[in-house]
Amino acid sequence: MxxxxxxxxxxxxxxxxxxxxxxxKGANLxxxxxxxxxxxxxxxxxxxxxLAYLEDTSHALPTGVMDQVRxxxxxxxxxxxxxxxxxxxxxxxSVRSGSAMSMPGMMDTILNLGxxxxxxxxxxxxxxxxxxxxxxxxRFVQLFGKVALGVPDEKFDxxxxxxxxxxHAKQDVDLSAADLKDISERFLKVVxxxxxxxxxxxxxxxxxxxIKAVFNSWSGKRAVDYRTQFKITPDMANGTAVNVCTMxxxxxxxxxxxxxxxxxxxxxxxxxxxxxxxxxxxxEDVVAGIRTPKPLDRLRVEMPQMAKxxxxxxxxxxxxxxxxxxxxxxxxxxxxxxxxxxxxxxxATALVRTSVEMEQxxxxxxxxxxxxxxxxxxxxxxxxxxxxxxxxxxxxxGLPASPGAASGIAVFDxxxxxxxxxxxxxxxxxxxxETKPEDIHGxxxxxxILTSRGGKTSHAxxxxxxxxxxxxxxxxxxxxxxxxxxxxVGDTQFKEGDTITIDGSNGRVYLGAIPTVEPEFTExxxxxxxxxxxxxxxxxxxxxxxxxxxxxALKYGAVGIGLARTERMFNDVDRLPTVIEMIVxxxxxxxxxxxxxxxPLQREDFRQLFEVMAPHPVxxxxxxxxxxxxxxxxxQLEQEIADLRGLAQSTRGxxxxxxxMGLLHAPEETRREFDALRRxxxxxxxxxxxxxxxxxxxxxxxxxxTNPMLGHRGVRLGITFPEIYQMQIRAILEAAAECQKAGMDxxxxxxxxxxxxxxxxxxxxxxxxxxxxxxxxxxxxxxxFKFGTMxxxxxxxxxxxxLAEEAEFFSFGTNxxxxxxxxxxxxxxxxxxxxxxNQSNILHDNPFEVLDVKGVGKLxxxxxxxxxxxxxxxxxxxxxxxxxxxxxxxxxxxxxxxYVSCSGPRVxxxxxxxxxxxxxxxxxKDL
Ligand code: ADP
Ligand code: MG
Ligand code: MG
Numbered sequence: 001m002x003x004x005x006x007x008x009x010x011x012x013x014x015x016x017x018x019x020x021x022x023x024x025k026g027a028n029l030x031x032x033x034x035x036x037x038x039x040x041x042x043x044x045x046x047x048x049x050x051l052a053y054l055e056d057t058s059h060a061l062p063t064g065v066m067d068q069v070r071x072x073x074x075x076x077x078x079x080x081x082x083x084x085x086x087x088x089x090x091x092x093x094s095v096r097s098g099s100a101m102s103m104p105g106m107m108d109t110i111l112n113l114g115x116x117x118x119x120x121x122x123x124x125x126x127x128x129x130x131x132x133x134x135x136x137x138x139r140f141v142q143l144f145g146k147v148a149l150g151v152p153d154e155k156f157d158x159x160x161x162x163x164x165x166x167x168h169a170k171q172d173v174d175l176s177a178a179d180l181k182d183i184s185e186r187f188l189k190v191v192x193x194x195x196x197x198x199x200x201x202x203x204x205x206x207x208x209x210x211i212k213a214v215f216n217s218w219s220g221k222r223a224v225d226y227r228t229q230f231k232i233t234p235d236m237a238n239g240t241a242v243n244v245c246t247m248x249x250x251x252x253x254x255x256x257x258x259x260x261x262x263x264x265x266x267x268x269x270x271x272x273x274x275x276x277x278x279x280x281x282x283x284e285d286v287v288a289g290i291r292t293p294k295p296l297d298r299l300r301v302e303m304p305q306m307a308k309x310x311x312x313x314x315x316x317x318x319x320x321x322x323x324x325x326x327x328x329x330x331x332x333x334x335x336x337x338x339x340x341x342x343x344x345x346x347x348a349t350a351l352v353r354t355s356v357e358m359e360q361x362x363x364x365x366x367x368x369x370x371x372x373x374x375x376x377x378x379x380x381x382x383x384x385x386x387x388x389x390x391x392x393x394x395x396x397x398g399l400p401a402s403p404g405a406a407s408g409i410a411v412f413d414x415x416x417x418x419x420x421x422x423x424x425x426x427x428x429x430x431x432x433x434e435t436k437p438e439d440i441h442g443x444x445x446x447x448x449i450l451t452s453r454g455g456k457t458s459h460a461x462x463x464x465x466x467x468x469x470x471x472x473x474x475x476x477x478x479x480x481x482x483x484x485x486x487x488x489v490g491d492t493q494f495k496e497g498d499t500i501t502i503d504g505s506n507g508r509v510y511l512g513a514i515p516t517v518e519p520e521f522t523e524x525x526x527x528x529x530x531x532x533x534x535x536x537x538x539x540x541x542x543x544x545x546x547x548x549x550x551x552x553a554l555k556y557g558a559v560g561i562g563l564a565r566t567e568r569m570f571n572d573v574d575r576l577p578t579v580i581e582m583i584v585x586x587x588x589x590x591x592x593x594x595x596x597x598x599x600p601l602q603r604e605d606f607r608q609l610f611e612v613m614a615p616h617p618v619x620x621x622x623x624x625x626x627x628x629x630x631x632x633x634x635x636q637l638e639q640e641i642a643d644l645r646g647l648a649q650s651t652r653g654x655x656x657x658x659x660x661m662g663l664l665h666a667p668e669e670t671r672r673e674f675d676a677l678r679r680x681x682x683x684x685x686x687x688x689x690x691x692x693x694x695x696x697x698x699x700x701x702x703x704x705x706t707n708p709m710l711g712h713r714g715v716r717l718g719i720t721f722p723e724i725y726q727m728q729i730r731a732i733l734e735a736a737a738e739c740q741k742a743g744m745d746x747x748x749x750x751x752x753x754x755x756x757x758x759x760x761x762x763x764x765x766x767x768x769x770x771x772x773x774x775x776x777x778x779x780x781x782x783x784x785f786k787f788g789t790m791x792x793x794x795x796x797x798x799x800x801x802x803l804a805e806e807a808e809f810f811s812f813g814t815n816x817x818x819x820x821x822x823x824x825x826x827x828x829x830x831x832x833x834x835x836x837x838n839q840s841n842i843l844h845d846n847p848f849e850v851l852d853v854k855g856v857g858k859l860x861x862x863x864x865x866x867x868x869x870x871x872x873x874x875x876x877x878x879x880x881x882x883x884x885x886x887x888x889x890x891x892x893x894x895x896x897x898x899y900v901s902c903s904g905p906r907v908x909x910x911x912x913x914x915x916x917x918x919x920x921x922x923x924x925k926d927l
Contacts (some may be wrong), residue, residue, distance in 0.1 A: 007049040008068040010075060011042050021046050023241030025098030028341050035320055037313065037338050041079040042245035043072040047099065050215045050239035059212070066208060072244070073207075080246055085203040089126060090119035092136070092247040094283075095210040097217060100237035102342055103226050108147040108217065110210050111283050112140035112247055116201035127252070134180035135251055139282060141187040141199065144206065148213035151194045159186040171291055173280060207244070214242045222437055229444065248337045250330040251282040257303070257331045258282060260457045261296060263314045264324045266346040266465070267403060267456075269353025269524075271361075273314050276455050282330075292474055293455045309336045317341055322364055323372065324354055347403055347465055348373075348380035349522065356524045366531050367919055373528075375886045375912040380404070381525060382905050384516030386503050394508035395489045398450070398475030401461035403505040406448035406470045407513040409497050412482050414442025416496065421445030429500055431487060433480045435460040443469065448502045450509060452478045452487075470504030478509070521555065529557055529908055532915035538893050540910045541619075541901040543879060545569065547608040550618075552904040557911055560616040560747075561609065562811065562901020563879035566728060567625050569605050579630050584699045588723070595727040602728060606735035606748070615745035619811065619879075619901075621790065622728050622764075624753040626713040627721075628703040637697045641690060648686045709825065714754025714790075719763055729764075730771050737779040749786040751811055756795040758802040765806055788875070792816035797859040800866035804874050810867055811901075812860055814880030814888075818847050821856045848881070851888035861895050877901055886913035893917035 009015075009030065014022050016031025026044035033039045045065065052062040073084050073091075082091035096109040115123070115137050124133035145151040160183055164172075167179045175183075191199045200206050217223060218240045226232070250258030259277025264270060276293035278285050279302070285291065300307040310329065313336065317325040326344035330337050346354065355369040364372070386392075386405045408427035411417045421428040422445040430446040432439065434453045443449060443463055448470035451460045455474055464471030480487045485496040494500060494511060501510040541562035542553030546569075550561060570579045578597045585591035609618045705711035718725035732748050739746035752764050768787055776783055789796070789803055792813030796803060800810070819826055824834075826848050837843040851857060860878075867874045877899035882888035884902030889910055892900050894917070902910050 005048075005062075005064060006068070007046055007062065007065045008072050009044045009046065010072060011039060011044070014044050019100045020238070021048065021241075023047060023098035023243070024100055024102055024342055025096065025340055026241040026243050029243060029245070031320075032338055032341060035316070037316060038336060039339070040246040040248045040337055041076055042093070042243060043076070045069065045211060045242040045244070047239035047241050050218055050241065053212070053215045054219055054239070061208065061212065065211075066204075069207065069211070069244070070204070076244075076246060084114055085116075085119060087118040087122035090114060090122045092119075092123070093207075094243075094245045094247055095207065095214060096243040096245060097214040097240045098243055099218070099240040101232050102345075103223065103232075103237075108143070109283070110140070110143045110147050110213075112136045113144065113206050113210055114203040115140045116203070119203070129252070131177035131180060132249070132252055134177055134184050135175075136249070136282070138180055138184035138187055141184055141191060144210065145187065145191040145194070145199075147217075148206075148209045149191060149195050151191055155190045155194065156187055159183060159190060162186075172285075173291075211242050214240060222440070226440065229440075245339070248330050248332045248335075248339075249282065250278075250332060251280050252333050254279055255303070255331070255333050256280055257299075257306075258285065258329070259293070259296065259299075259331075260326070260328050261310065261314065262324065262326050262344050263318050264344070264350070264354055266324070266326070266344050266350050267400065269346065269350035269357070271354075271357055273311060276457055292453070292476070293457075303331070303334075306331055306334070306336055313338060318363065322358075322368070324350075345462070345465060348377040349403070351377055352381070352522065352528050353524045356527050367535070369528065370532055370535060370912065370915050371919060373912060375909045375916065378525070378908045378912060379905065381522070382519060382908075385505065385519055386501070387515040387517045390514055392501075392510050392512070392514050395492060395511055396475045396477035396509040398452070398472040398478075398507045398509065399456050399461070400503075400505055400507040401456050401458070401473035402449075402464040402469060402471035404448070404470035405501065405503045405505065405514070405516050407499060407501040407516075408447040410450075410487070410494055410500050411442075411446070411496055412480060412485050412487070414439040414445075416485075417442035418445045421447075429502060431478075431480060431500075432460070433482075434458060435463070448472075448504065450475060450478070450500070450502050452476060452480050464504070470502055472502045472504055472507050472509055475507070475509055525908065529911050532911045533557070534915075535918050536911065536914035537918045537921075538889065538897060538914040539899040540907055540914055541617075541877065541879075541899050542904050542907050543883075543901055544609075544904060546605075547612050549904055550609055550612040553907060554612065554616075556904055556907035558616075558904065558907045560899070560901075561613055561618045562877055562883070562899060564609060564618060564620045566602070566605075566620060566623050567629075569602060570623070570630060575601060576630065582724070583627055583630060583703075584696065591721075591723055595723055599727050599731055602731035603735045603738075606732050607738055610735060610739045610746035610748065611744065613746075614739065615747065617747040617749050617786075619749040619751055619788075619809075620728075620732055621751050621753050622715075622718055622725050624714050626703075626705060626708040626711055627717060628700060628705070628708070631700050631703065632696065634697065634700050634704070637693055637700060641693050641697065644686055644690045644693065648683060648690070652683055709819070715752050715760045715764060716754065718752070719760065722767065725764060726767050726771065729768050730775065733768075733771055733775040733783055733785065734779075736785055737775055737781055737783045740783060741779055741781045747784070747786070749788060749809065751788045751790055751809070753790045753813070754793060754816075755789045755791075755803065756793040757799060758806055761789055761803060761806040786875075790879075791860075791863055792820070794820050794859065797863040800863040801870050804867040804870040807874075808871075809875035809877070810863065812863075812876070812878040812880065812897075814851060814856060814860075814878055814882045815848065817859065817880070818852060818856050821852070821859060822847060850885060851880075851882040851891055853888075853891050857891055857895065864896055875899075884910050886910075886916070889913040890917040890920065893921060 011030050011033035014030030016027050019027045022044045029039055049065050077083050077091055082089040084091045092112050092114040094111045095113055120133055120137050124130050142156045163179050163183050169175050188199050250256045257277050257279045258281050259275055261275030265274040273296055275296040278293045324344040325341045327341040328339040330339055351373045358364045359366055359369040384405055408429040410431045411420055411428045412431055417428050417430045418441045420426045427447045429448050429450055430442045431450045434451050449460050449464045451473045452475050458473050461471055461473045478487050478489050487494055499513045501514040539559050541560040542558035543563040544550045544553045544561050545565050578594050582591055582594035732750055736746050736748040755761050786808045788807040788809030790813045791810045834846055864876055876897045878892055879901040883900040884906030889900055900910055
């Protein structure tokens with residue numbers, strides 16, 4: 001690499017579009033500077049410098065980096081009229097990290113760099129404000145000590161609290177210049193003791209150490225964990241940039257402030273400036289929850305001119321970025337500076353509302369409105385709320401920091417949360433005074449987060465919103481005692497393991513569990529999804545087994561049922577005995593008798609589904625699972641028989657005893673009870689029960705399979721026990737006849753599972769044809785239906801041509817097809833080796849979650865191509881879990897499928913994903 005390589009870019013020069021090179025923060029600082037916003041001067045050191053540094057084992061910055069940094073610093077000195085290390089007019093800078101992907105709180109920023117004993121005195125002389133000088137200094141020493149030198153926060157906190165206590169100060173602002181001087185001196189000592197070296201005083205040495213520390217943080221545990229969790233791969237973000245930015249001070253008195261703003265409300269989407277600020281504070285104070293900040297509405301009263309300028313800033317940001325912005329600002333003695341902007345993270349409600357409103361305002365097009373929302377985010381809108389009819393008294397109220405309600409056991413630290421939540425599968429609420437980036441694993445394991453300090457932009461709030469988990473922040477009425485694993489609310493105590501409920505939509509906290517209810521569709525969501533339907537080519541159907549499921553699916557906008565599983569209907573507690581009768585039947589006659597009982601029940605199931613869904617199609621899959629799934633477990637049966645035998649022994653004993661005692665003199669009550677007991681323990685009855693269980697046990701053993709999922713199931717079962725499929729087919733056709741005859745536009749579709757050869761399909765089709773004749777004759781009415789097949793076996797894909805001769809539609813069952821294509825059994829794969837495969841990149845994703853486009857997808861493409869060769873209008877869809885997964889939906893669109901079918905609540909997700917797939921396809925064609 002030559003010395004010509006450019007590592008450092010002034011905010012005036014950097015390419016605001018190149019986030020990979022400059023990081024998101026750096027690119028936006030450049031862009032904002034270039035569109036004329038008031039950004040303090042600075043420059044960006046590229047992510048390439050970071051990667052080159054991390055690759056080099058000598059731990060030196062790449063050649064040329066420090067030279068370019070010095071040149072840029074000189075330029076900063078000229079722009080600001082100050083000098084780096086100059087005691088007369090000291091230039092102070094912040095050193096900030098920022099990679100291509102926003103990783104909130106994952107890497108730390110050092111403020112006020114350039115301070116030492118000399119420049120500190122210069123700063124105090126220049127501002128005439130000793131308190132300010134020492135405040136800036138103690139912050140710098142702590143941040144530099146922590147971030148660059150690895151000194152633990154607690155060491156600083158301890159000294160800080162001691163001085164605060166001695167000064168009887170409640171808040172940081174109550175500390176005097178002398179207190180802060182004392183603190184900074186203690187901090188210097190803390191660092192010196194920890195590192196064994198004096199605190200570096202040369203500004204350029206400070207700068208170089210700081211740059212390296214930021215670079216190193218890219219490969220630190222916190223950042224690596226975050227990237228793993230959110231699947232941030234090197235092509236999305238590789239390395240962090242370093243932003244060196246002239247300091248501006250929000251802690252210069254009561255005409256100074258610092259804050260964060262959203263151009264629109266990130267919780268509701270309301271088109272109104274939203275945010276928080278703190279007067280006389282610096283940098284992270286707002287986010288860290290040191291003091292509870294004020295809402296920006298207050299600023300209109302406290303600093304009306306600044307509020308006006310902030311509104312202008314908001315307009316400029318939105319007009320330029322055409323997206324809701326989340327920005328940081330600082331006011332230094334009546335001057336407003338913008339220190340950062342990025343696209344605002346919003347909950348789903350806000351995303352949807354802003355999409356619809358920004359389109360209506362003419363800021364974005366419909367396509368953009370659809371494309372800016374991650375489809376999976378819509379699931380959040382289907383979050384549970386607390387049951388409003390349930391009367392409960394909130395014990396505390398904090399800020400509604402991330403919507404949704406959750407109950408769980410209180411846990412007071414992240415490790416415990418991980419242990420109880422992830423490892424023991426308990427529902428937990430993470431309760432903290434405030435959270436820090438190192439608590440992240442606790443967030444993953446928790447249902448919700450509750451903090452007693454901090455605002456709506458505190459770490460807890462930002463991270464919870466990003467994850468779509470409910471969060472109540474700054475519930476000041478709660479005092480948390482981590483070491484004793486308990487908390488007090490007023491004079492009530494709750495301990496680790498006690499159930500609590502939080503409502504992140506209104507900030508309320510309750511003791512005990514409170515029931516939740518399903519949320520409603522908003523008006524804006526309907527509008528957005530109607531736009532989606534206009535753009536999408538793929539139709540979205542739902543997997544639904546019951547009329548209730550079907551109604552939900554309709555509400556979510558499904559245009560049919562792509563998969564109704566009949567086994568769910570078999571598993572109903574009332575029906576199971578009849579189903580078992582059918583299975584254990586020794587003769588065709590007894591089997592038929594049981595089936596005759598099931599027929600009207602199934603007919604009614606189907607009739608209701610048709611009725612709810614008309615005029616949309618309802619695709620019913622004939623019975624699929626291995627039949628022994630309906631029978632009791634073998635070992636349990638053995639145990640029960642053994643128990644009954646024991647009982648038979650004691651029954652005989654008891655009867656003898658009763659006879660011997662005569663029980664003549666026992667009180668009336670006792671005698672009656674004893675008689676009743678004796679009757680239930682009649683030895684004959686017990687023997688009878690044993691005989692029945694033994695018969696069942698024999699049947700279970702006969703039906704036993706080594707490999708049930710590859711065994712006697714699906715169409716194989718339908719061929720060996722034709723009566724079962726015939727009953728189901730008859731039920732479907734009769735239900736259809738009833739509906740159609742009544743004038744209803746019912747569209748039944750019969751689909752056959754596990755087919756691997758056209759011969760199987762032919763066989764089932766023969767039943768269908770015969771029954772179709774019969775039913776039409778019975779009802780005196782022509783019955784419409786469609787007949788098709790599941791494609792979930794590798795051979796079925798290979799034989800698509802001949803299957804298409806018999807089938808009017810194909811429905812890919814990608815769960816089974818994935819198992820078959822990989823020869824993985826899902827449970828074993830996910831429990832044993834898939835995690836390792838994913839970690840070591842042998843497989844990128846879990847193919848049961850993300851459709852394996854390269855393998856399974858290839859099989860699907862072949863089946864579609866070959867099937868349509870025979871039948872050009874062959875209707876093709878997917879009904880595996882993948883049908884609700886956006887990336888898989890995009891593949892289905894490309895592969896020319898006609899529809900996807902997924903679970904009801906994922907239907908909105910799929911509708912949006914289908915629209916995005918179509919838009920992206922169109923975009924590709926335009927190129
Ligand atoms: P993060 O990515 O954690 O937000 P930042 O680099 O944005 O880190 O900085 C942390 C805090 O310090 C923010 O509140 C930011 O506004 C503030 N800050 C950063 N640089 C400066 C500066 N030059 N002058 C004043 N405040 C700054
Ligand atoms: Mg931060
Ligand atoms: Mg920031």
